[in-house]
Amino acid sequence: MPPEEGDFLCGDWIWDAAPRELRNYPRKGKKHAEEPQAVERLKPVRSVTWHRWSQAPMQTATGQVLPPNHSRVVAAYEGGGDLTINEYDRGCAEKLAHAIAEAYGLQVIEEGAPGGRRSGNLPTKDQMGRLVNEAGREQIILDEVGGEITVTKRGRFWGKKRRTLRTNEVRRLELGYGVAGPVETFTVWGIVGPEEEKIPLASYSGYEGWADPEEWREFTRHLGRSLGVEARF
Structure with a gap:
C-alpha cells in the first residue's frame, strides 16, 4: 500500500x-x-x-x-x-x-556554504583613512581622526542634504544581519545621540552563506574599541 x-x-x-x-x-x-x-x-x-x-x-x-x-x-x-x-x-x-x-x-x-565561509568581505578605508559606506541614497563617511560622521542623502531627482555628527555622540555599535531572497547583508550600526538614531557605518551584501560572521563580529569589536563604545551582536 x-x-x-x-x-x-x-x-x-x-x-x-x-x-x-x-x-x-x-x-x-x-x-x-x-x-x-x-x-x-x-x-x-x-x-x-x-x-x-x-x-x-x-x-x-x-x-x-x-x-x-x-x-x-x-x-x-x-x-x-x-x-x-x-x-x-x-x-x-x-x-x-x-x-x-x-x-x-x-x-x-x-x-553557511558547505565549502566553508570566506573571509575578505570587510570594508577598507579610503586614502584619507575614512570609512565610507553607501546605503541606498545615503553616503556615510566615518572620519575618526576628525571625530566626525558625515551623512549625505541624495534627492530623488536632484540635490543633496548633508549633516554632520560627532563621533563622541555614538553610544554603541550593533551588528545587524538579514537575508532577502538570495542576498545576505551585514550592517554595523552606530547608535547615535539621546534618540538613538541608527546610522549604517559599514555594510556588506552578497550571496547568502559565504561571508564569515566571526570576521564581522571582530570588525565591529575593533571599531567599537577605536570609538570607545560597546559593541553588541
Whole structure:
C-alpha cells in the first residue's frame, strides 16, 4: 500500500524514529509512489549540520534552472562517513535536521556554504583613512581622526542634504544581519545621540552563506574599541 500523506514529515520524506530510518518517495502525479526510491537506516550520529547558502542560478545539462537558494542537511556518523540530504525547501530541511538531531539527543549546527565561509568581505578605508559606506541614497563617511560622521542623502531627482555628527555622540555599535531572497547583508550600526538614531557605518551584501560572521563580529569589536563604545551582536 502507498503511504498515507499524514505519514510524511515533510515534502517527500518519511522519518521513522523507532528504527531511525529515513525514506524518500518519488511523486506520481498528485500522490506518492508505493515504494520509496531511497532508504537510509541511520547509524550512530555524532553531529547534524544544516547548511544554508545562495549562489548564482545554474542550468543543468537538461536545461533545468536550479534556484539560487540552497539547503543541505549532513548527519555525520560516529564511525565515519555521513548522510547528505539536499533539500531546496528550507522549512522541510529544518524539520529533517531537527528530527534526526532529536533522535540522538543532539543540537542542530547551523552553517553557511558547505565549502566553508570566506573571509575578505570587510570594508577598507579610503586614502584619507575614512570609512565610507553607501546605503541606498545615503553616503556615510566615518572620519575618526576628525571625530566626525558625515551623512549625505541624495534627492530623488536632484540635490543633496548633508549633516554632520560627532563621533563622541555614538553610544554603541550593533551588528545587524538579514537575508532577502538570495542576498545576505551585514550592517554595523552606530547608535547615535539621546534618540538613538541608527546610522549604517559599514555594510556588506552578497550571496547568502559565504561571508564569515566571526570576521564581522571582530570588525565591529575593533571599531567599537577605536570609538570607545560597546559593541553588541
